Amino acid sequence: MKRIYSVVALMACTLSAQAQQSTSGSGSSPKPEQHFKAEQDTAFARGSGISLANLNQQQLDNLTVLGRVWGFAKYYHPAVAAGQFNMDAELFRVMPKVLQAPNLKVRSQVLSSWLTDLGPVAACSACREPKPKDVRLQPDLDWLTDTKQLGPELSQQLLYLRQNRNQGPHYYIGAAPQIGNPLFEHEEAYRSAPGNLPDDGLRVLALFRYWNMIDYFFPYRYATGEDWQQVLPEFLPQFVGARTPEQYRLAALALIARIQDTHANISDGDPVIARYRGTFYAPVQVRFVEGQPVVTEYFDPQLGPATGLLKGDIVLSVDGRKVQDLVTERKPLTPASNEPTQLRNIARDLLRGNTEQVQLLVRRDGKELPFSITRHLPSKLNLLYNLGTPDPKAPAWRRLPSNIGHLTLGTIQNKELPGIMQEAQGTKGLIIDIRNYPSDFVVFSLTKYLLSKPAEFVRFSVPTPTYPGLFSTTEPLQVFPGKGKPYAGKVVVLVNELSVSQSEYTTMALRAVPGAVVMGSTTAGADGNVSTIVLPGNITTRISGLGVYYPDGRETQRIGIVPDVEVKPTIAGIKTGRDEVLERAVAYIENGAPLVK
Structure with a gap:
């Protein structure tokens, strides 16, 4: 699996691989391609043709209501689910009429007529409410009864649709096989020239599409820290008012940041975002240590020291x-689940820019020193330091002094584990370093060497495509022991803000090992297989598509994996080249150092 800026949770990729293996080579004929009426509606393939200059408050209110009703119909209406309607095109047809509505009564009549034109909705005998004990998250549909915004007739029409919603496959929503995270299908990217500015209607579509995807299919909607319903009207003026490709993408980035999910971002694959962040990189790594942006490493052994900057500056x-002003400015545009991860991401881009030279002021030993340093293209630097694994070919296993094993998951391969664990037998302790992103999925293959009996370590919440917005909980998943005797030494797991997604999932499994201790600092707080979203202008982003919890229901999203023993690097330690987190783990194994939490 490739490393990407917002890395993919790999917890169920093994299941996906098994599913593919079970179906490949079976000799079965491929399913015939299915064609949908929605695909034949190409009237707006080149754009909406809608201009939205100088909107008044009534029109903004009209658009807000339209966005909610359109999204609800998209995911609830049986005819839409059957692929009979291109909902982008439907939006562009009804939007001018909604914009012209002078009041609530006319707006509601327009929307009611539009819903009626989608076709009759038959009574649904299978549409029952789920049992409360099975529900992790309810749909956010209180607005359906708000007659002050909808009027009584439209409200009743929408309530009827809720009670008789689609119960079959859905044209716009699928589920990942054997995993269940949502697959957003048949969403047009509206590509044109790279870095284009989609027209006004397409930008409103981008907001409506994303807002509704989060409202109905984001498992952590409740954890954003705000009322998601209020985010829609707040962002309408920003999307309508964007007049450059950069303004549009920054509006999208600010919206994405509001879901508080480290998996969510716009990558440098978008050329406009890449230019905004900067095409040149300083050859030094910066991380926040003791609350301050500190030089911690060199991205090149010659170019880094040539800057004159020292580790600990x-x-x-x-x-x-x-820097404090830059941090304040960039926080709203830096998606992350928690502050340590947000600062991690800000630090990565802090010295980026579009000029080769950058002027810095640094503090060293109490003195303020100016530097003019040269930035470089990323191809000249080893930016893998930012992922915690600067050398992908480095051995995953080494034996430390005092007979202690150190296993780094950033370069691990499953095929190596039998030999490594054989060599680990008889060591005092095993340090499993996950201050990185694992290069292979070892949740089950590693824990089998450490357990004497099965242990629960995680449970999930999964979306319900036939009841959009509803997430149900699963039974806890277990890790299992192998055939041999379990490892007898102490087990210490190292984590920090670089530990994200699969790293966090692996830590949860290792935490189920009796006596295992997690050391370090809070992780990135984003777990669960990711789902990809595409927005007009070919902007790609992602969300955590499954909810991930401890077996007892405790949260991981935004909180991360909280270590049993908190140990953080210090500026003094960085100056002298020490790994203080690893030192603490060694001390615990070697001397039984007390675990001060």
């Missing part, structure tokens, strides 16, 4: 701008 300003 504190960056005070970049091109004359105070």
